[in-house]
Structure formats: structure tokens, C-alpha cells
Amino acid sequence: MLRYLARRLAASALILIGVSVITFALTFLIPADPVRMIAGRSASPQAVENIRHQLGLDKPIPVQYANYVIKLAQGDLGRSYVQKTEVSRLIESRLPATLLLMAGAIFFEILIGLPAGILAATQRGRLLDRGVMIFSFAGVSTPQFVVGLLLLYVFANLLGWFPLSGFGTLGHLVLPALTLGIAGGGWYSRMMRSSMVEVLRHDYIRTARAKGLSGPKVVLVHGLRNAILPVVAMIGLDIGIFMSGAVVVESVFGWPGIGQLAWLAIQRIDIPIIMGVTLVAAVAIVIGNLIADLTAPLIDPRIRLR
Amino acid sequence: MKSNALRGAVSALVLAFALSHGGPALAQEGGFGGQMVVTYKDDISTFDPAIGYDWQNWSMIKSLFDGLMDYKPGTTELIPDLAESYTISEDGLVYTFKLRPGVKFHNGRDLTATDIKYSIERSVNPETQSPGQGFFWQIKGFDEMASGGAQELSGITTPDDGTVVIELSQPDATFLQIVAINFAFAVPREEIEKYGLDFGRNPVGTGAYKMTEWALGQRVVFERNADYFRDDAPHLDKIIFEVGQDPSVALLRLKRGEVDVLGDGIPPANFLQEKNDPANKGLIVEGELLHTGYITLNTTEAPFDNKLVRQAVNMAIDKEKVLRIVNGRGVVANQPLPPAMPAYDTAFEGYPYDPAKAKELLAEAGYGDGFETELYAMNTDPNPRIAQSFQQDLAAIGIKAEIKALAQATVIDAGGQGAAPMLWSGGMAWIADYPDPSNFYGPILGCGGAVPGGWNWAKYCNEEIDALAAKADGMAGDDQADARIQMWSEIYNKIMDDAPWVPVFNEVRFAMHTARIGGKDIFFADPIHIPVHYEYVYAKDAE
DSSP states (O other): OHHHHHHHHHHHHHHHHHHHHHHHHHHTTSSSOHHHHHHOTTOOHHHHHHHHHHTTTTSOHHHHHHHHHHHHHTTOOOBOTTTOSBHHHHHHHHHHHHHHHHHHHHHHHHHHHHHHHHHHHHTTTSHHHHHHHHHHHHHHHSOHHHHHHHHIIIIIIISOOSOSSOSSSHHHHHHHHHHHHHHHHHHHHHHHHHHHHHHHTSHHHHHHHHHTOOHHHIIIIIIHHHHOHHHHHHHHHHHHHHHTOOHHHHHHHTOOSHHHHHHHHHHTTOHHHHHHHHHHHHHHHHHHHHHHHHHHHHHOTTOOOO | OOOOTTTTOOOOOOOOOOOOTTOSOOOOOSOOOOEEEEEOSSOOOOOOTTTOOSHHHHHHHHHHOOOSEEEOTTSSOEEESSEEEEEEOTTSOEEEEEEOTTOBOTTSOBOOHHHHHHHHHHHHSGGGOOTTGGGGTTBTTHHHHHTTSOSSOTTEEEEETTEEEEEBSSOOTTHHHHTTSGGGOOOOHHHHHHHGGGGGGSOOOSSSEEEEEEETTTEEEEEEOTTOSOSSOOOOSEEEEEOSOOHHHHHHHHHTTSOSEETTOSOGGGHHHHHTOGGGTTTEEEEEOSBOEEEEEOTTSTTTTSHHHHHHHHHHOOHHHHHHHTTTOEEEOSSSSOTTSTTOOTTOOOOOOOHHHHHHHHHHTTOTTOEEEEEEEESSTTHHHHHHHHHHHHHHTTEEEEEEEEOHHHHHHHHHTTOOSEEEOTTSOOBOSSSSGGGGTHHHHSGGGOSTTOSOTTOOOOHHHHHHHHHHHHOOOGGGHHHHHHHHHHHHHHHHHHOOEEEEEEEEEEEEBOTTEEOOGGGGSOSSSOSOOTTTOEETTOO
């Protein structure tokens, strides 16, 4: 177990180095000059070169990368080109909202996805199965801003059950989390259904049934535990994805998450922020996957981590 | 713009204003107290007056800080602000400002002359990386300090705590506008030293409001500065800026009374519906921006190095059609200057929309069969649709233009590098830094801007006109003001003869506010305090 963990952590470090190199290199492919964006439209060529020099952007790219990594090792993500604020502080300020939305979204994904998937699997081929699958298909394929605006219009504007926009109370969280949950829940239900269908074919299920256990008990006790693993892996992935922000949902609901920060930074070519957000997201994806893998043996004791 | 021509050829001038405490009654309409909520889509980048240079924080910074000069609310007329009076030497080279006594920073300290000197020098200091550095080119000692050689501007001296003397290296008729610009606003040295680069998030100024809260990505709160030196402002006790708000959702919230002012304006998709809704009567305010939307034609490369071709394109573009695309939110432009700018020539007729004549001109230029070219435009609505409209117009006279719809920074880069034969400026067009005709010349039409990376995307450089512009800006005398404005009108007429641009339209801004918030219409569409003059709007439900 410990050896497994050590090996995974070492691999993760390599992945992070790779991500940082690629992101860093990509920022140089942007056909626009960040220094020009800082210097403003009235700057003289001399002023532009001065800023380029101060930021160290006149050095060769490998040297710039080395400087970045040295600072990174000291926990310094640098300062925003445009806002001059420390990137770590900008990300930190967005963290509570991002984590909250992640938790809320995963909650709704499970709440919607698991029951729907289980129901569809047990009713395979029947009307209910088809109905659930059509809904999940619609949930997956409807653009999030459509779902978001629809929920917002009905439940916030017409019915007034939730606030229209913003962050702060649990009421603010429901609609954005639900919007993400509907899309993710669609995936979860399809995954759950196919996994459950597979499990329900096994001999031990027949044995359990033969023992005289009730239908729901067979499915929930014997079936679910075996069928849920792919969903757990998916939750692990979702942790990483939501950590890099849910740009569309955040902007519809005025949610102060990391996605809005990243989106604005991309528009302003604020490279330190783009780098910082990418790295945080990469770390989150790695950790999310690790958690999913570590949880697997707890659910299914047959799995051994080596 | 920078030229030594005409040094000393400026006539005598002594100007003195003496204004009593509080200044003249500028805007006595409306009560005091109460609060309002303003929404924006994007987070605010910074409140540091030496750094902030976007349309969103421009007016907010004006509410937190002050400069020697300001503008009469709702107008482009200069008035003394932190200065109580000023005199200009006969040769136009020495400006002496007497400071208004008793002005305090938000931290309680009295403003002194050294603060003014420090603040301007901070913007010029290369370490500050201020986008406003170049505005101070005319102050003596600028080159030495901007290059990192000198630690101060030799041209600024402070004989006593209440007097600032600024000496110029050459006369500049726009200099009073320069000391009214955000980059010249007074900041307290001790707070800059305390916060360092984080000053932009912890602003301390002398302005009508002080910032009391900033939850990054969520909310900024301004509260009344009880020590503010004007008695007639600000009207509101508190302004809450909510950021990260989608404009369509903000509109819904405005209708429910949760939001008072839409900082980003009415969303384009809702514009006609809201404008025609009788319930919104008096709540939608129309105001002219100091803005021109234009197509630049790269004058250094064929075929646009041929004046006849450029004139032909000017006659080929149907500008009325573009106005329909933007739902009528603008007026047709025929010259670089917007109508609200001094020196705008109302008699100038410009190029008519005449495709037949345009075709003749093309034939005369030797392009009777037309040619192929590229049209760069920003990729956000409505700019691609506007570019398509141009594409059709050009096709009608035989020009095949391929549209390159790209991200803003990429388009700016292509324009700066001279890589764009045609470029539609929508989404990144020039909005004036200060209300003077020279501001529409130097960086975007003058030789100084026609360098790699510069904003003169037409790469237009006419040295004769550059000399005229320098001459006009050397006319710093008060008695020369009219002649100078006249001269600028002629300069722009000459430029239009060369036709490096196709001026298309001047944007008209439509602001919307709740019935609870009052104030002259112009305060919601102020030419200087874009988009709202936060100090002079008021809450009707306040005592």
C-alpha cells in the first residue's frame, strides 16, 4: 500500500512537471504580446522593452521556465501582470466558492445519476428504462447555459425560490450546483446503468435471489457495491475538472469561482494566472484520481493496490 | 506629437482661477445619503491610478482619487480640483498650481505639494510599469526618468507645501488635460510603501469615496468620504459594485429592484425590447461616447498604399447598414473625431456611399478587376456580423475580403505588426483618454504610433501633418485656443483626404437605471466619467 502510494506520487510529480512545461510553452504560442497589454496603447517602444526586461520576458524561454520553477518550488506562483496581485492570493480567494460548487455539483450528480441508473438497469428494456435514458441523454447534451438560464428563469425569477445570482447562502448554491448536476448526472446514470446491468448477470446475484432476498435488497446490497466502482472513478475525475472551474455556470449565476478568474486571465493574456490555474487544476485531477483509486479497495476488497 | 518645433513661439498668457472652498455650484440637484448597487460582468482589475486603464475602473478611480484638474460634471470643460488656482508663464512653459488647503487623504493625512510631485513621478518611473507613462513626455526631465537614469522629474518643484511648479520642455496645449488624467492623481507615499504592489487592492486617495471592502471576484464597496473637500458631492453614502454578474441576469435583477445600474449597459439581445417598453421611460439614458469605430487600411502595402483605392473603399461601405446591425446604437461617422469632441467639423461631408463612383476610382487606380485582401476583426458579437456586412459591400465593387475573426489581443497584435491589410476596430476602438482632438491623432494616426506594436494600424505617417499637429499642440495660449481647434479640424480634413481610415460610426451608449436612482441623464453617460458619474447620481429614497 505504502509502496503503491509512493509510486503514484512519483508519477504524479512527473505528470505535473509535464503539464507545467507544456502550459508554459503554449503561452509563447499565443499570437499576442502580453507586454503590450501591460504597457497600454500609448506606450513607446522603449517603455515596452523596459517592461519586458523587468518581467524577465526578454530571456530565453528555458531560462524563463527555470526561473518560474525555482519560484514555484518556494510556493510562489508570481503576480498577475494586469492586477499585480499575487496569483496564489487570487486563486485562494476563489477556492471556497469553487470547492462549494464542486461539492454541490457532485452531490446532485450522485443524487440524480445513481437512482436513475439503478432504476433503468433493473427495468432494462422497459418503458421506464427508455424514459430515464432519454432524460439522461437530454441532460448530457443540453448546453449548460441553456439549462442554467432555464432554471434561473423558472425557479429564481418566476417562483422566487432562490436568489437570482451571487454567492453566500446555501440558497445561492442550489441552482448552479443543480445545473452542473443535471449534466453530470446524465453521465453517471448511463455509467451506473451499464455497470449494474453487467453485475446483475453474475451468479452471486442469482444466488442472492435464490436465498430469498427481496429485489431491492439484492440490487442495493449485492449489486450496488460491485457496480459503483466506475462511478467512483468518475467522481475522482470530476473533482479535478470542477477545480479548474465551471466557466459557463459561474458566469450565468455570478458565481465567484476559479473559472471566471481563468476566463478573464485568458482574455487579458495574464500568463501568471493562466499558469497558476492550470497547475492547480492539474494537481486537483491527479489528487482526485488518486483518491478514487485509493477508495476502490474499500468498496471492493478484491482490489489490491500494488 | 513630440516635436521641438515652435518652441517659444507662444504668445503671452497668464491665467488665474481663484475658487472659493467647495467650488461653484456644479450640480445641486438631488439629496444626500442612501446607496445603490451597480453590476459588472468582469472583476475589477485594480484601483491603482498609475496602473488602471480600462473603461470599467476608469470612473471608479476618479471617485477614489483626485488630480490637480478635473472636469465640470457632465461636460468636457476643465476646472481646478486639487489645485485651487493656477498660472501659466508667458512662454507657456511653467505651470504654477496653488493647492486647495485642507485636503486630506483617506488615511487622515493632509495633502501637500510633494504628494503631487511623488504621484506623477511614480507614473513616469519605469519600475511602476504604468501604461500612462507616455502622457507626461512634455515635463522637463521626462526622458532622463523614463529611461531609468533619474529618480525624479527635474521639471517638478515644490517651493512650499501648497505650491507645485511644473516646467515643460516645450509648450503643450493639452497639459492641463494631462494633469486631470488618472495617471496624475495624488497617492500617499506611505501607503504605497506599506502595500507595495498590492496598493491597487488597498487604494487610499483624496476622493469623494473611500473603498471599504473588496471581496475578490464578488463585491467592492465604496463609502462616502466624510472629509471630502467638495460640499456638493458625493450624493450617495454607499455604492456596492457586484462583479461577475451576467448582463442578462443583471437586467432581471434590475427589474426586481435588486440592482440599480447596469454597469455594462443593456445587453444587446434585450436592447430593442427594453428600449421600446413604455415602462422604462426615463430610465434608459442615451449618451455619446468619445468613440469612433473605423476600418484601418494598411497604407504601407499594396493595394492600400494607393490613395485612390482607400478612397474607393471609403465610398463602398454602407454605414447605415452597420447601424442597423447594432440596433441603432450609434451615429454614422465621416471623420476620425466623434461629434462630442472639440474640433469635430460639422460642415465636413466626408465620402458619400457611392459604389458606382468607388468602382470608377478602383479602375482609375488600376484595380478594375478588383483584388483579394484580408479583413481582421474581433471575434465577439456584433463584430463578425459587421465584418460580414463590410465583406458584402466590398464584394459589390470587386474586392474579395477574407474575414479573420480572432481574439482581441491577436487582432491588436496583427494591427500593431502591420500584418492586417484591413482591420475593423470594433471592440478595441479608440475611446479618448482626455477630451482633446490631439488624443485622436498621435497614437492612432501620427508617425509616432506607426511603429511595430503601435496603435496606428493603418501605419499612416504623413510628416507634413505630423508637423501641423506639433504646431497645433504648441499653441498653448488661451487666446489661441480657437485657432488651435480650427487647426485640428483642418488636420483631420487633410487626413480624410489621404483616407487611411474608413470612419464607420460613433457609438451611442444606452445606460439603464432604476427609478429609485436620480441624477441628470448626462451623469449616466458622462463623457469623462465613463460609464457613470458616481459622485453626482443620487438615491431618491434618501433623506
